[in-house]
Amino acid sequence: MGKTILEVKDLTTKYITRFREDVYAVDHVSLSLEEGKSLGIAGESGCGKSTLALSLMGYYFPPLHYVSGEIIIDGKNISKMDPDTIRKNILGKEIAYIPQAAMNALNPTQRIISFIEDVIHAHYPEMSRKEIYESARKRFEELNLSPAVLEKYPVELSGGMKQRTVIAISTILSPKVLIADEPSSALDVTSQKMVIRMLKNLMEKGYIKSMIFITHELPLLYNVTDDIMVMYAGQIVEKSTAKDMIFDPIHPYSKGLMGSIIVPEAGARNTKLTAIPGTPPNLKKPPAGCRFAERCKYAFNECKANAVGLKDFDEGRSYRCLIDSARLREVYKNEQQ
Numbered sequence: 001m002g003k004t005i006l007e008v009k010d011l012t013t014k015y016i017t018r019f020r021e022d023v024y025a026v027d028h029v030s031l032s033l034e035e036g037k038s039l040g041i042a043g044e045s046g047c048g049k050s051t052l053a054l055s056l057m058g059y060y061f062p063p064l065h066y067v068s069g070e071i072i073i074d075g076k077n078i079s080k081m082d083p084d085t086i087r088k089n090i091l092g093k094e095i096a097y098i099p100q101a102a103m104n105a106l107n108p109t110q111r112i113i114s115f116i117e118d119v120i121h122a123h124y125p126e127m128s129r130k131e132i133y134e135s136a137r138k139r140f141e142e143l144n145l146s147p148a149v150l151e152k153y154p155v156e157l158s159g160g161m162k163q164r165t166v167i168a169i170s171t172i173l174s175p176k177v178l179i180a181d182e183p184s185s186a187l188d189v190t191s192q193k194m195v196i197r198m199l200k201n202l203m204e205k206g207y208i209k210s211m212i213f214i215t216h217e218l219p220l221l222y223n224v225t226d227d228i229m230v231m232y233a234g235q236i237v238e239k240s241t242a243k244d245m246i247f248d249p250i251h252p253y254s255k256g257l258m259g260s261i262i263v264p265e266a267g268a269r270n271t272k273l274t275a276i277p278g279t280p281p282n283l284k285k286p287p288a289g290c291r292f293a294e295r296c297k298y299a300f301n302e303c304k305a306n307a308v309g310l311k312d313f314d315e316g317r318s319y320r321c322l323i324d325s326a327r328l329r330e331v332y333k334n335e336q337q
């Protein structure tokens with residue numbers, strides 16, 4: 001086993017709304033990430049993926065609040081650190097986050113190089129502008145981005161180029177963990193592929209030591225991450241290797257996210273994705289039993305009455321469902337025929 005870079009133990013966080021309601025958007029989540037490994041997090045919009053990302057960076061600003069659990073990044077327990085220390089010593093350096101739609105949030109009046117100067121200067125005030133430029137130029141070349149981009153303004157770049165530039169800026173300090181939140185969702189297929197190739201390149205060259213890739217499209221993670229975690233209503237519902245999750249999803253929600261899509265292989269054509277009927281539950285009043293029961297075509301009375309925890313099955317896999325994994329496999333197999 002490799003060195004553990006990120007360890008999240010039983011993390012729970014909540015929003016407190018203006019009406020003083022609690023919204024537990026991250027509910028007892030545990031995960032761990034080893035050096036050189038990547039984790040995909042998939043789930044529909046509103047399942048808590050972005051909140052989990054903010055939570056595991058220790059980014060707690062109202063209305064988001066820490067409730068319980070631990071976050072350990074390369075041996076440092078950041079769950080007990082104050083926000084100022086986190087901002088100065090952790091963000092960007094230990095862990096970097098690329099928010100959803102980050103590329104559209106770049107200040108239009110700044111050249112790309114000046115974003116990089118800001119980031120580097122905050123951590124290495126002794127570096128000269130010339131040194132910063134030189135290191136940025138080298139990094140861009142290593143990542144197959146033209147150094148000419150450094151002199152440009154955000155509006156001069158295409159969507160795909162802008163997104164790859166944002167990734168290069170966010171990882172300029174070589175963070176141990178990179179969290180990319182829907183990094184390819186707004187892009188065309190060619191640009192998506194280039195973004196994914198760049199993220200892999202960052203890992204291979206050792207500029208980042210581990211990665212979390214968030215998406216609402218589970219099938220997109222095929223050949224992208226080592227492991228996958230599926231989230232539903234603030235909870236993990238299934239965890240396994242990417243290969244197992246995509247070719248043999250067990251939880252009815254994971255199965256639903258895979259829909260009837262055929263993973264692209266030579267000669268195979270994608271069939272249409274069947275959406276799961278219904279919507280995720282309101283987290284202000286989550287259901288007492290299984291949170292997916294309302295939408296699950298296999299649910300029986302007990303599912304709605306009793307909450308179910310994560311259970312291990314097979315080698316290194318886990319899922320949250322009352323129905324036996326062998327039974328679910330059998331049901332899925334029969335449905336295919």
Ligand SMILES: Nc1ncnc2c1ncn2[C@@H]1O[C@H](COP(=O)(O)OP(=O)(O)O)[C@@H](O)[C@H]1O
Pocket residue numbers: 015016017023025043044045046047048049050051052063283
């Ligand atoms: N500022 C907020 N105040 C209250 N609830 C919020 C806030 N932001 C998000 N939520 C709720 O938290 C849940 C998870 O949201 P989010 O983490 O953005 O999901 P995802 O990234 O998977 O789409 C949703 O149910 C959403 O309504």
Ligand SMILES: [Mg+2]
Pocket residue numbers: 049050051100181
């Ligand atoms: Mg999100």
